[in-house]
Amino acid sequence: MFSAYARLVAATTFLSTLRGVFMAQSNFDRRRINGPEESHQPIFETDDERETRWKAGGPRKGRAARDIRPIFLTAGLINQANGSAYIETEKTKIACAVYGPRQSKNTAYSEKGRLNVEVKFAPFSCTKRRVPIRDAEDRSIAVQIQQALTPAVRLELLPKSMLDIFLTVIENDGSEGCIAAGSVAASVALADAGIEMLGLVAACTAAVVGEEIWMDPTEEEGKVASGSLLLAGLPALGTITSVWQSGSMAPDEAIKCMEACQESCEEIHTVMAQSLLEKAQNT
Numbered sequence: 001m002f003s004a005y006a007r008l009v010a011a012t013t014f015l016s017t018l019r020g021v022f023m024a025q026s027n028f029d030r031r032r033i034n035g036p037e038e039s040h041q042p043i044f045e046t047d048d049e050r051e052t053r054w055k056a057g058g059p060r061k062g063r064a065a066r067d068i069r070p071i072f073l074t075a076g077l078i079n080q081a082n083g084s085a086y087i088e089t090e091k092t093k094i095a096c097a098v099y100g101p102r103q104s105k106n107t108a109y110s111e112k113g114r115l116n117v118e119v120k121f122a123p124f125s126c127t128k129r130r131v132p133i134r135d136a137e138d139r140s141i142a143v144q145i146q147q148a149l150t151p152a153v154r155l156e157l158l159p160k161s162m163l164d165i166f167l168t169v170i171e172n173d174g175s176e177g178c179i180a181a182g183s184v185a186a187s188v189a190l191a192d193a194g195i196e197m198l199g200l201v202a203a204c205t206a207a208v209v210g211e212e213i214w215m216d217p218t219e220e221e222g223k224v225a226s227g228s229l230l231l232a233g234l235p236a237l238g239t240i241t242s243v244w245q246s247g248s249m250a251p252d253e254a255i256k257c258m259e260a261c262q263e264s265c266e267e268i269h270t271v272m273a274q275s276l277l278e279k280a281q282n283t
Helices: 002-026 047-052 136-152 175-192 219-223 251-282
Strands: 072-075 083-089 092-103 114-121 161-171 202-209 212-215 227-234 239-247
Touching: 072 175, 072 251, 083 175, 092 175, 114 136, 114 175, 136 161, 136 175, 136 227, 136 239, 161 175, 175 202, 175 227, 175 251, 202 219, 202 251, 212 251, 227 251, 239 251
Parallel strands: 114 161
Antiparallel strands: 072 083, 083 092, 092 161, 202 212, 202 227, 227 239
């Protein structure tokens, strides 16, 4: 008698638990993206941080004129891609994924492969919310990254093939900074995918602010600069793959900016090689 009663209690408890689970699942709306169970209060900029922030016309804070921002770079972030990389330079954060090589959709035979670069900004990447569609800025950044990478990739070994490079800008701190960081991340992602290259492509920017040359300017610093220059190249071979200059800049200032960018690219190349070495050692 006691065992039958115990079985009845156990069955009743199981049915009530099952009913609770079913009700919880019925309240779950699969048509929407449900938020996490735990939430945290957002971190806003304090008054002290606003006072210590750099102001236009003042001296550079936090680093010297020829110093670049600290770089965090890691390879193999996205498992589904053939190669991937993630780069972070303070307020510039970019994730890159490489897919391919795959057969080109074009039926015409081509002796060289094609490099397809697509850049997309996250809606929350800028101060003003961006519409999740491609615009002129996305295409301009993608074209410049493609121009920086194409001379370094041995596309002649990939006839009638295509390499797709997708870059997602998670946080933006200036278009030129995105181009430089995107070129570095894409080059590391290509190497992570096993694509044969002549060397790793490093890129850096320089801006003329007053009588000084500031390396790796932020978005606020770029607004007060009279001119800026972006240089991409292969430090291992001592060659330049792309140079892009905007604004007003004298010829001697442009030469000084190029020389400073080449020196910074050598430092960036060391970080790129170290990230690939760590990836190879961990696999």
